[in-house]
Amino acid sequence: MSVVNVPRATPGDSTWFREARFGMFIHWGLYSMAARDFDHQQRMAESTESYAERYFGRFDPDLYDPEAWADAAVRAGMKYMVVVAKHHEGFCLWDSALTDFTAVNTPAGRDLLRPLLDAFRDRGLRVGLYYSLLDWHHPHYIVDRSHPLAAHDRAALNRGRDMEQYRAFVKGQIEELLTQYGPVDIIWPDYSFDGEAIIRMATSESFRASYRAGLDKDADPGKGAADWDAAGLLAMVRRLAPGILVNDRLGLDDGWDVTTPESTVPERWPMVGEEFALWETCQTLTGSWSHNRDGARWKSVEQAIHMLVDVVGKGGNLLLNVGPDGRGEFGPQALAVLDGVGAWMRLHSRSIHGCTRPPDDLIAALPDTTRATYNPETRRLYVHLLRWPSQPLVLPGLRDRVAYAQLLHDGSELSRPTDPLAQLHAPDPEALWLDLPIAKPEVEIPVVELFLR
Missing domain, CATH: 3.20.20.80 (Glycosidases)
Structure with a gap:
């Protein structure tokens, strides 16, 4: 917990x-x-x-x-x-x-x-x-x-x-x-x-x-x-x-x-x-x-x-x-x-509103190019992407802890890459692996909203 x-x-x-x-x-x-x-x-x-x-x-x-x-x-x-x-x-x-x-x-x-x-x-x-x-x-x-x-x-x-x-x-x-x-x-x-x-x-x-x-x-x-x-x-x-x-x-x-x-x-x-x-x-x-x-x-x-x-x-x-x-x-x-x-x-x-510092075990999984906030009432983790990745977003240790993921600005679902060739270089099986759009969304800082189990 x-x-x-x-x-x-x-x-x-x-x-x-x-x-x-x-x-x-x-x-x-x-x-x-x-x-x-x-x-x-x-x-x-x-x-x-x-x-x-x-x-x-x-x-x-x-x-x-x-x-x-x-x-x-x-x-x-x-x-x-x-x-x-x-x-x-x-x-x-x-x-x-x-x-x-x-x-x-x-x-x-x-x-x-x-x-x-x-x-x-x-x-x-x-x-x-x-x-x-x-x-x-x-x-x-x-x-x-x-x-x-x-x-x-x-x-x-x-x-x-x-x-x-x-x-x-x-x-x-x-x-x-x-x-x-x-x-x-x-x-x-x-x-x-x-x-x-x-x-x-x-x-x-x-x-x-x-x-x-x-x-x-x-x-x-x-x-x-x-x-x-x-x-x-x-x-x-x-x-x-x-x-x-x-x-x-x-x-x-x-x-x-x-x-x-x-x-x-x-x-x-x-x-x-x-x-x-x-x-x-x-x-x-x-x-x-x-x-x-x-x-x-x-x-x-x-x-x-x-x-x-x-x-x-x-x-x-x-x-x-x-x-x-x-x-x-x-x-x-x-x-x-x-x-x-x-x-x-x-x-x-x-x-932002109602959010605070995420629990330590969640922060440990996040890349240095992100900043995270957490809403303890809704149990949602918000990953703010300060730099848009040139590859899928990999969050170690979170695969079994996240029930659903989406981009917050438009509510669009994010899921695991499905291209078979991508599987050749798949990350650790315990990692959450999200396939992001190629182009950065037209917002200042995109946010990934993670619904925790």
């Missing part, structure tokens, strides 16, 4: 998350007007006053259509969305009572978050909120090594600043989001960056050792769990939104649900101790998180699909990012990739 690996139990409800597998990340704020990336203010070492003067009074997304955003996610085959409600710049998409630095006070003149959440929920998608624990705009946020003004006289800049007041502000804003904009299915507090938090979140033991050895104890350690009162914040989130999923970026050892490797696909399923983690990787389409007018390097449709398959085949979720522009639209290149992925997903979504 094959053993299916499952992630550890979590405080939040992960049932929908493990079924969904594919979501949309949305980075949108004042930085979208700069058309570089979300950290433009930091890269330019720009003061809050200068940054706000340049962008805040001119933010007018007159083409913003949250219904169109939600439709693009549905077409792509996505099942949930996480939107940046506030990034490090401190600008809020919602009508927060705790700051004036919100969309309501720009030329946009309205709450931009609520209609977005409504549009996605109306289409049956789950919704999540990214909330930056950093805030370069707030007057009580202590200037640290990641701040745009880090190179200035920090002692002078921090005179009169009080992190206790900032902690209260963070809790107040998250309470607003969870009580006035719910139900929220997943929350992304981002991120703890003191040395111990980085070590804790790392998945590589060699990285942990080298990073720990390189820590300068006399330097600015960065901010971590204590700076946010992470334990108190997490307790509040659990109280206000039972069942919500929380990521691992508060800087706590435990109590969170989802580990979140960024811009990388781990070599194997991430672990928490001896248990498989509930995990999700966030990835860009271009190398930039927000709208980048210049120098964008776009992933192809095939790359995006390959990444999705690879992630699901390791038991994880893919959160694929889109950066709308300053007027509130997804660019044509982003839509082209999303629609290309969607065209593939229309025919192949059952190799």
Whole structure:
């Protein structure tokens, strides 16, 4: 009997998350007007006053259509969305009572978050909120090594600043989001960056050792769990939104649900101790998180699909990012990739939704030029052919374990070669031997669907 690996139990409800597998990340704020990336203010070492003067009074997304955003996610085959409600710049998409630095006070003149959440929920998608624990705009946020003004006289800049007041502000804003904009299915507090938090979140033991050895104890350690009162914040989130999923970026050892490797696909399923983690990787389409007018390097449709398959085949979720522009639209290149992925997903979504890592004994039979996913409910194995074979597909040891085989995109049966001459070079009798069409089907990555006995 094959053993299916499952992630550890979590405080939040992960049932929908493990079924969904594919979501949309949305980075949108004042930085979208700069058309570089979300950290433009930091890269330019720009003061809050200068940054706000340049962008805040001119933010007018007159083409913003949250219904169109939600439709693009549905077409792509996505099942949930996480939107940046506030990034490090401190600008809020919602009508927060705790700051004036919100969309309501720009030329946009309205709450931009609520209609977005409504549009996605109306289409049956789950919704999540990214909330930056950093805030370069707030007057009580202590200037640290990641701040745009880090190179200035920090002692002078921090005179009169009080992190206790900032902690209260963070809790107040998250309470607003969870009580006035719910139900929220997943929350992304981002991120703890003191040395111990980085070590804790790392998945590589060699990285942990080298990073720990390189820590300068006399330097600015960065901010971590204590700076946010992470334990108190997490307790509040659990109280206000039972069942919500929380990521691992508060800087706590435990109590969170989802580990979140960024811009990388781990070599194997991430672990928490001896248990498989509930995990999700966030990835860009271009190398930039927000709208980048210049120098964008776009992933192809095939790359995006390959990444999705690879992630699901390791038991994880893919959160694929889109950066709308300053007027509130997804660019044509982003839509082209999303629609290309969607065209593939229309025919192949059952190799993604509800699927996970195949049992070890099934993976062992697969060629290196394939990636596999597995649906434990239907007991179907999905073999994704990254390279179209020039000969029949041979899967060692699977002959007696497969009741039926077909190409998923058109449901056409695959069977053993019948040409008598082919039998002269037949593989091991225990192997499953499938006669594929000569020409690769006109889909980005063909999939063989195996119905297991």
